[in-house]
Amino acid sequence: MTSPLLIRPPTPQDYAAWKPLWDGYNAFYEREGPTALPDAITQATWQRFFDAYEPVHALVAERDGKLVGLTHYLFHRSTTRIEPTCYLQDLFTLQSERGQGVGRKLIEGVYQHAQRVGGHRVYWQTHVTNTAGRTLYDKVAEHSGFIIYATTV
Amino acid sequence: MTSPLLIRPPTPQDYAAWKPLWDGYNAFYEREGPTALPDAITQATWQRFFDAYEPVHALVAERDGKLVGLTHYLFHRSTTRIEPTCYLQDLFTLQSERGQGVGRKLIEGVYQHAQRVGGHRVYWQTHVTNTAGRTLYDKVAEHSGFIIYATTV
Amino acid sequence: MTSPLLIRPPTPQDYAAWKPLWDGYNAFYEREGPTALPDAITQATWQRFFDAYEPVHALVAERDGKLVGLTHYLFHRSTTRIEPTCYLQDLFTLQSERGQGVGRKLIEGVYQHAQRVGGHRVYWQTHVTNTAGRTLYDKVAEHSGFIIYATTV
Amino acid sequence: MTSPLLIRPPTPQDYAAWKPLWDGYNAFYEREGPTALPDAITQATWQRFFDAYEPVHALVAERDGKLVGLTHYLFHRSTTRIEPTCYLQDLFTLQSERGQGVGRKLIEGVYQHAQRVGGHRVYWQTHVTNTAGRTLYDKVAEHSGFIIYATTV
Numbered sequence: 001m002t003s004p005l006l007i008r009p010p011t012p013q014d015y016a017a018w019k020p021l022w023d024g025y026n027a028f029y030e031r032e033g034p035t036a037l038p039d040a041i042t043q044a045t046w047q048r049f050f051d052a053y054e055p056v057h058a059l060v061a062e063r064d065g066k067l068v069g070l071t072h073y074l075f076h077r078s079t080t081r082i083e084p085t086c087y088l089q090d091l092f093t094l095q096s097e098r099g100q101g102v103g104r105k106l107i108e109g110v111y112q113h114a115q116r117v118g119g120h121r122v123y124w125q126t127h128v129t130n131t132a133g134r135t136l137y138d139k140v141a142e143h144s145g146f147i148i149y150a151t152t153v
Numbered sequence: 154m155t156s157p158l159l160i161r162p163p164t165p166q167d168y169a170a171w172k173p174l175w176d177g178y179n180a181f182y183e184r185e186g187p188t189a190l191p192d193a194i195t196q197a198t199w200q201r202f203f204d205a206y207e208p209v210h211a212l213v214a215e216r217d218g219k220l221v222g223l224t225h226y227l228f229h230r231s232t233t234r235i236e237p238t239c240y241l242q243d244l245f246t247l248q249s250e251r252g253q254g255v256g257r258k259l260i261e262g263v264y265q266h267a268q269r270v271g272g273h274r275v276y277w278q279t280h281v282t283n284t285a286g287r288t289l290y291d292k293v294a295e296h297s298g299f300i301i302y303a304t305t306v
Numbered sequence: 307m308t309s310p311l312l313i314r315p316p317t318p319q320d321y322a323a324w325k326p327l328w329d330g331y332n333a334f335y336e337r338e339g340p341t342a343l344p345d346a347i348t349q350a351t352w353q354r355f356f357d358a359y360e361p362v363h364a365l366v367a368e369r370d371g372k373l374v375g376l377t378h379y380l381f382h383r384s385t386t387r388i389e390p391t392c393y394l395q396d397l398f399t400l401q402s403e404r405g406q407g408v409g410r411k412l413i414e415g416v417y418q419h420a421q422r423v424g425g426h427r428v429y430w431q432t433h434v435t436n437t438a439g440r441t442l443y444d445k446v447a448e449h450s451g452f453i454i455y456a457t458t459v
Numbered sequence: 460m461t462s463p464l465l466i467r468p469p470t471p472q473d474y475a476a477w478k479p480l481w482d483g484y485n486a487f488y489e490r491e492g493p494t495a496l497p498d499a500i501t502q503a504t505w506q507r508f509f510d511a512y513e514p515v516h517a518l519v520a521e522r523d524g525k526l527v528g529l530t531h532y533l534f535h536r537s538t539t540r541i542e543p544t545c546y547l548q549d550l551f552t553l554q555s556e557r558g559q560g561v562g563r564k565l566i567e568g569v570y571q572h573a574q575r576v577g578g579h580r581v582y583w584q585t586h587v588t589n590t591a592g593r594t595l596y597d598k599v600a601e602h603s604g605f606i607i608y609a610t611t612v
Contacts, residue, residue: 026233031233037233040235041233041234041235044235045232045233047388048230050423050424051389051390051423051424052361052381052389052390052392052419052420052423052424052425053361053381053382053383053389053390053425054230055230055358055359056230056232072232074229074230074232075358075359076227076229076230076240076359077201077207077208077209077227077229077359078242079198079201079209079225079227079242079243080179080184080190080194080198080242081194082193082194082197082353083357083358084357084358084359086358087229089231089232089233090232111304111306112306113358114306114358115306117356117357117358118356118357118358119358119359120305120306121303121304121305121306122303122304122305122306123301123302123303123304124301124302124303125299125300125301125302126299126300126302127298127299127300128298128299128300129298137302140304141302141303141304142302142303142304143300143301143302144301144303145280145281145282146278146279146280146281146300146301146303147278147279147280147281147296147299147300147301148276148277148278148296148297148299148300148301149276149277149278149279149290149294149295149296150274150275150276150277150294150295150297150299151264151274151275151276151293151294151295152273152274152275153264153267153268153273153274153275200541203576203577204542204543204576204577205514205534205542205543205545205572205573205576205577205578206514206534206535206536206543206578208511208512228511228512229512230512235506236510236511237510237511237512239511266511267511270509270510270511271509271510271511272511272512332539337539343539346541347539347540347541350541351538351539354536360536361536362536362538378538380535380536380538382533382535382536382546383507383513383514383515383533383535384548385504385515385531385533385548385549386485386490386496386500386504386548387500388499388500388503393535395537395538395539396538417610417612420612421612426611426612427609427610427611427612428609428610428611428612429607429608429609429610430607430608430609431605431606431607431608432605432606432608433604433605433606434604434605434606435604443608446610447608447609447610448608448609448610449606449607449608450607450609451586451587451588452584452585452586452587452606452607452609453584453585453586453587453602453605453606453607454582454583454584454602454603454605454606454607455582455583455584455585455596455600455601455602456580456581456582456583456600456601456603456605457570457580457581457582457599457600457601458579458580458581459570459573459574459579459580459581
């Protein structure tokens with residue numbers, strides 16, 4: 001039988017438990033080894049979760065006192081809305097905990113926060129080839145044909 | 154011979170000239186008639202362009218004293234960057250002025266602003282079927298396979 | 307015997323009960339009658355309390371189901387701190403409820419929020435002649451000689 | 460004869476010339492030696508001047524290619540305004556350059572920026588005993604009796 005899953009914002013004390021999940025997530029996007037995310041960025045991001053001025057937030061999934069998943073999201077303006085839009089930027093579940101609804105529960109935690117604060121549109125990006133992720137995403141949101149163009153200037 | 158194109162931020166005095174372009178852009182996304190964008194949103198967005206606290210910006214393209222195009226963009230946080238990311242949300246050229254580089258010049262204006270303020274990633278969304286737009290976008294940026302999932306909560 | 311006082315953030319449903327307190331506060335600063343605060347500002351401020359993108363917050367004091375006090379505060383940057391500073395801008399207690407610790411409890415509610423989110427400096431302005439207010443302020447904070455200069459440009 | 464004074468935003472290249480002015484300013488407030496401002500704060504503040512997401516700005520005063528003064532200011536919300544308020548937090552002129560209008564020109568530079576972006580109220584704090592500063596401040600702004608209370612929570 002599976003112990004219950006707790007979805008909650010991290011506290012500063014969670015850093016050591018959160019960091020391996022963040023590293024695992026970054027590795028999935030090939031930000032590891034020589035192309036690893038600089039530590040200064042990790043520190044800045046972690047600090048922003050606890051900075052009342054920054055609309056950058058996190059939730060962690062805890063089971064049996066152990067962190068097994070994370071999501072990071074932020075609110076930003078939109079020219080077609082008065083209220084902010086919620087961009088769910090990161091989502092990660094520990095390999096060993098997959099298929100047990102951790103990702104879905106984290107997404108639902110973001111939905112609840114967005115709803116509570118009046119940011120009624122929640123969106124994220126994923127790669128078109130991310131089949132496992134998209135199986136879940138097709139159940140909790142919709143891909144209506146929009147794609148991303150990006151560049152570095 | 155074509156008169157030169159001026160790319161510049163709008164001033165409050167440009168409202169009357171900007172509004173028809175904004176309406177044209179919204180009509181392209183079927184935000185017209187019964188599904189038109191509420192006027193309160195247009196007012197809030199216009200106000201944000203001139204609000205020093207809001208990282209929401211606009212550029213207009215002017216030819217012969219007439220506005221022929223617009224772009225709206227904003228800066229927001231990213232968990233994988235210290236500096237902000239630039240989201241180019243809206244881009245529109247008057248039907249009669251297409252094919253003359255107006256869209257490209259507006260995108261380059263955004264690139265220059267982002268570069269100047271240290272927001273080195275610029276991105277936007279477009280619909281996968283927007284062939285005309287994508288012909289230009291493929292020249293000035295890259296679609297590397299990322300797609301959007303969204304929902305209303 | 308006095309019923310217990312509840313300090314909590316307002317919900318959108320509190321508008322009708324909050325508005326007379328806000329009007330009473332503004333009247334104290336002679337923003338009434340011909341010099342009343344424009345309603346558009348009241349609407350914008352109320353909306354900001356529920357906008358996840360705005361670091362603008364409120365607390366109300368409730369006794370026996372009735373709102374008897376309010377405080378509005380916001381977080382902003384400081385050049386001498388990494389974390390934000392908390393500016394407590396408005397504080398008001400219903401005339402009939404004064405002298406019962408409402409103002410103090412509201413200030414303490416702000417302190418708790420600031421502490422929780424890492425904004426360790428809380429400050430406010432008051433007029434040098436506000437004797438009643440300063441009796442309380444001298445107990446919960448300190449005036450170390452700093453004064454305000456302001457202008458309209 | 461005095462060379463002309465140039466008031467302009469700093470560029471990242473100005474760091475080495477700006478830093479001694481910033482140190483001089485901090486020394487005036489006894490943030491030096493064992494009570495010096497941590498370098499991490501200086502780095503964060505300098506970075507924020509060039510971060511398009513942060514409403515934190517600077518101007519420097521340059522004469523004969525040398526920086527002789529600085530001002531740092533930021534925009535933040537107000538519950539009694541729709542547009543932001545401008546808080547001029549820091550102002551400093553090199554000892555050897557005092558009495559030549561550098562401080563006034565820097566303040567006027569802030570006024571111009573605030574005016575351009577619609578933040579019509581500009582304010583700052585000073586200590587009641589700062590006679591030299593107040594001689595200037597009384598000419599360009601007004602102290603109408605408001606004082607600061609602050610605490611650390």
